[in-house]
Every structure is written in C-alpha cells, then in structure tokens.
Amino acid sequence: MSSFTWIPLVLNLFILLISHPTISAAFSSKQGSSEIPSEFLKSAKTPEIFDYMVKIRRTLHENPELGFEEFETSKLIRNELDRMGIPYKHPIAVTGVVGYIGTGNPPFVAIRADMDALAMQEAVEWEHKSKVPGKMHACGHDAHVAMLLGAAKILQEHYSHLEGTVMLVFQPAEEGGGGAKKMRDEGILENVDAIFGLHVSSRYPVGVVATKEGPVMAASGFFEAKISGKGGHAAIPQQTIDPILASSNIIVSLQQLVSREADPLDSQVVTIAKFRGGHAFNVIPDSVTIGGTFRAFSKQGFIELKHRIEEVITLQAAVQRCNASVNFYGEEKPFYPVTSNDKELHQHFLKIARSMIGDEKIQELQPSMGSEDFSFFAESIPGYFYYVGMVNETEGQMETGHSPYFRVNEDALPYGAALHASLAATYLLEGRSSVEAQNRSFHDEL
Numbered sequence: 001m002s003s004f005t006w007i008p009l010v011l012n013l014f015i016l017l018i019s020h021p022t023i024s025a026a027f028s029s030k031q032g033s034s035e036i037p038s039e040f041l042k043s044a045k046t047p048e049i050f051d052y053m054v055k056i057r058r059t060l061h062e063n064p065e066l067g068f069e070e071f072e073t074s075k076l077i078r079n080e081l082d083r084m085g086i087p088y089k090h091p092i093a094v095t096g097v098v099g100y101i102g103t104g105n106p107p108f109v110a111i112r113a114d115m116d117a118l119a120m121q122e123a124v125e126w127e128h129k130s131k132v133p134g135k136m137h138a139c140g141h142d143a144h145v146a147m148l149l150g151a152a153k154i155l156q157e158h159y160s161h162l163e164g165t166v167m168l169v170f171q172p173a174e175e176g177g178g179g180a181k182k183m184r185d186e187g188i189l190e191n192v193d194a195i196f197g198l199h200v201s202s203r204y205p206v207g208v209v210a211t212k213e214g215p216v217m218a219a220s221g222f223f224e225a226k227i228s229g230k231g232g233h234a235a236i237p238q239q240t241i242d243p244i245l246a247s248s249n250i251i252v253s254l255q256q257l258v259s260r261e262a263d264p265l266d267s268q269v270v271t272i273a274k275f276r277g278g279h280a281f282n283v284i285p286d287s288v289t290i291g292g293t294f295r296a297f298s299k300q301g302f303i304e305l306k307h308r309i310e311e312v313i314t315l316q317a318a319v320q321r322c323n324a325s326v327n328f329y330g331e332e333k334p335f336y337p338v339t340s341n342d343k344e345l346h347q348h349f350l351k352i353a354r355s356m357i358g359d360e361k362i363q364e365l366q367p368s369m370g371s372e373d374f375s376f377f378a379e380s381i382p383g384y385f386y387y388v389g390m391v392n393e394t395e396g397q398m399e400t401g402h403s404p405y406f407r408v409n410e411d412a413l414p415y416g417a418a419l420h421a422s423l424a425a426t427y428l429l430e431g432r433s434s435v436e437a438q439n440r441s442f443h444d445e446l
C-alpha cells in the first residue's frame with residue numbers, strides 16, 4: 001500500500017489494541033477467529049450497544065411504515081450511519097440503504113435487514129405502542145433494523161481489521177412487495193460473495209438459533225380472479241348465470257390440485273383467502289371476486305401449480321357458463337422463490353454459532369410454507385437465512401408474527417447483532433487466509 005495511509009493505520013491499530021486487546025488478537029491470527037463470535041456477543045450485550053438497539057427498535061416500533069414507504073425509517077438509518085461515519089448508497093429501491101464498512105474493496109459480504117411494517121392495528125398495550133393507527137411492526141422488522149445497526153456499531157469499531165468490505169443491506173417491502181428483488185435488480189449484489197439474513201422467532205428460546213441447510217421456506221405467489229356471470233332475481237335463477245355457485249365449484253376444484261396432482265413429497269398449499277360477491281338476500285350478483293395464495297417447495301412444483309390454478313379457474317367457470325380472468329400480480333407482488341440455504345455457508349454458520357452460543361443452542365429448523373423475499377438475494381448469490389429465538393419461558397408464550405398481539409423480546413437483540421457481525425467479519429477473515437492471502441504477499445514482494 002502507499003505510504004500516506006500508513007500512519008493513520010498504525011494509530012488506528014494502536015487505539016484498537018488498547019481498547020480491545022482480545023478482539024485485536026483474534027483478528028490478527030487465523031486461529032483466533034474463533035474468539036470473535038463470543039467477543040462480539042459480549043460487546044453486543046454491553047449497555048452501549050444493547051441500550052442503543054433497544055432505543056432504535058422502540059422508535060421504529062412507534063413509527064411503523066409500510067413497504068416502499070419507509071421514508072422516516074430510512075432517514076433514521078442514514079442518520080445513524082452518518083453518526084458512525086459509515087458511507088452508504090441511497091436511495092436504492094425507493095427507500096433502501098446500503099452501508100459499507102471496511103476497505104471499500106473486494107471481497108464483499110452482505111448482511112441484510114428488512115424495514116417494513118404491516119397494515120394492521122396493534123393490540124398490545126405498552127409504552128411504545130404504534131402511534132400510527134392501522135400500522136404495526138408485527139413481524140419484528142423493527143428489531144431486524146436495530147440488530148443490523150448494532151452489528152454496524154460493532155463492525156465499525158473494528159473496521160481497520162476487516163479484510164474486505166461488509167455491506168449493510170437495509171431493504172424495503174419484504175411483506176409482499178418484493179423489495180429484495182428490486183434491490184437485486186438495481187445491482188447491489190454485484191461482486192458480493194455471500195449474503196446473510198435472519199428473522200426473529202417466537203418459536204425458539206432466547207439465545208437459541210434455528211437453521212438448516214437447503215430449502216427452508218416455500219416459493220409463494222398471489223392470485224385474484226373475477227368470475228363474471230349475469231345477475232338477476234334470486235327467485236328466477238333460470239334468467240341468470242350464477243357466479244356464486246360457479247365460484248364455489250372453482251374453490252372446491254382448486255382444493256383438489258394439492259390432494260390429487262401434487263407430489264405428496266413436494267409440499268404445496270392453495271388457499272382461497274378472499275371471496276367477495278353479492279350484497280342482498282334476493283339478488284344474484286353479476287360477478288364474484290376470489291383471491292388467495294399458493295405455495296410450493298420446489299420451483300417446478302410452483303410453476304405447475306400456477307399453470308393449473310389458471311386453468312382450473314377458467315375451465316371450471318366455463319362449466320357454469322361464466323367467464324373468468326385471473327391476475328397473478330406479477331409486478332406489484334412478484335412471486336417469491338424458494339428460500340434455500342447454501343451448503344458452505346451452513347458450515348460457516350455452524351462454526352460461528354458454536355463458538356458464540358454452543359452446539360446445544362443450535363436447533364434444526366423445521367421448514368415452513370411461509371416465504372421470505374430474502375430468496376431473491378439467495379437465488380442470485382450464495383445466501384443464508386436463520387432464526388433467532390425470542391421466547392423467555394418465565395414470561396409465557398409469545399404470539400407469532402402478524403398477530404396484533406405480537407411482541408419482540410429485546411433480550412434477543414444482542415444475538416442477532418453479534419451473529420450478523422461475526423458471520424460477516426469471519427467470512428472475510430477466512431477468505432483472506434486462503435488463495436487471496438497468498439496473492440497479497442505475492443504483490444507485497446513486487
């Protein structure tokens with residue numbers, strides 16, 4: 001390297017050696033990287049970082065914003081990054097922010113948080129209840145942002161030790177809007193080697209993580225269909241074409257796709273969650289609108305299911321002389337791919353989690369038919385998604401995400417922050433210790 005960076009670098013190292021002897025030692029030796037996870041967890045539990053995360057999380061919880069409307073959330077994040085001296089790019093995908101910690105050069109590794117809330121009314125009565133009627137952070141994305149900012153604080157303290165660059169990905173619109181797809185399509189993953197994401201969970205105890213190699217969440221899509229008939233007097237059905245009966249038969253036929261056509265070993269779901277038609281006791285309406293979601297654990301199963309949903313709706317409507325049009329909302333609500341965990345990143349995760357919390361705190365994740373738009377990232381580059389437990393048994397059962405009674409256990413924040421920071425920092429450190437390190441010493445000799 002050129003000489004002008006030399007003095008500040010020495011000063012930095014000197015300051016860091018004074019304030020964090022253990023971590024500095026850990027960074028400076030390859031074997032020592034096993035110290036980093038537990039040191040980072042300690043760091044994340046200090047009042048300086050823990051209280052900081054709690055404050056961020058509560059501020060966001062009081063001010064929830066829906067997908068692609070996270071303007072204040074995004075501003076808060078940028079203010080925090082400014083304060084920490086972390087450069088960033090903005091806007092990406094309307095409200096998205098990408099921060100950079102480290103050398104600013106490759107290798108790049110990304111850690112991601114989603115920022116959006118849900119369109120629902122909070123029913124939990126507490127000091128930091130949502131101040132916005134009809135909007136609530138009921139999925140824990142407020143905690144995700146707080147954890148990623150906590151990780152940023154930890155990493156920034158050690159930025160001069162990072163052998164590459166950690167990208168902080170603050171993503172809009174996870175809840176159906178496909179914000180990840182939009183960020184990916186704007187090119188944020190160029191030159192990025194791997195990406196890690198997490199979700200808080202009300203199924204596992206605090207201090208426990210749950211994960212698995214391979215597919216962990218389903219591919220998912222939405223559809224809506226309008227079934228048109230001919231309205232008229234309910235007592236003179238022969239003069240009408242009844243869309244209510246046609247729609248009812250469509251729904252029954254759709255339920256047979258999973259039971260009769262899908263491979264029983266490839267889990268699938270078709271749910272009609274919406275049925276709108278008619279408003280009087282004695283009037284057959286002109287049309288009915290139905291809508292729902294479909295899920296599958298394999299790409300092939302998903303494609304076939306989509307094709308058959310369209311076919312069944314239009315053909316079954318025709319049986320009863322109705323017309324039907326099906327809308328899959330490709331633009332507004334893109335299909336989410338299967339979320340699949342990379343095999344090598346799984347090994348990396350296990351190593352980090354073991355040295356941070358111990359083997360007994362790592363549980364095998366039960367895959368679910370839920371979906372996550374993290375899958376758009378993991379579809380393009382190696383990705384890894386895991387769950388951070390929040391349950392404290394002495395405080396009773398917790399409601400699951402999307403419940404108006406959903407609560408976050410803030411004691412889980414340090415685990416998320418420390419895992420984010422450790423996964424990224426050691427990923428870079430270990431990448432360096434292979435071919436690239438040799439390349440570097442080769443350049444030094446030149």
Ligand SMILES: *[C@@H]1O[C@H](CO)[C@@H](O)[C@H](O)[C@H]1NC(C)=O
Nearest residue numbers: 228229230241321322323324
């Ligand atoms: C269905 O569509 C055809 C062709 O556009 C039209 O002739 C017919 O009247 C429609 N039927 C109903 C019930 O809307």
Ligand SMILES: *[C@@H]1O[C@H](CO)[C@@H](O)[C@H](O)[C@H]1NC(C)=O
Nearest residue numbers: 206207391392393394395411
């Ligand atoms: C669970 O909550 C109690 C108080 O409600 C607290 O003392 C304890 O430390 C918590 N346990 C964990 C694992 O955080």
Ligand SMILES: *[C@@H]1O[C@H](CO)[C@@H](O)[C@H](O)[C@H]1NC(C)=O
Nearest residue numbers: 431434435436437438439440
């Ligand atoms: C190391 O250097 C070789 C030769 O220049 C190059 O082909 C290779 O991609 C480099 N590897 C890394 C990890 O930078």
Ligand SMILES: [Zn+2]
Nearest residue numbers: 139175401402
């Ligand atoms: Zn959610």
Ligand SMILES: [Zn+2]
Nearest residue numbers: 139140141199
């Ligand atoms: Zn979520």
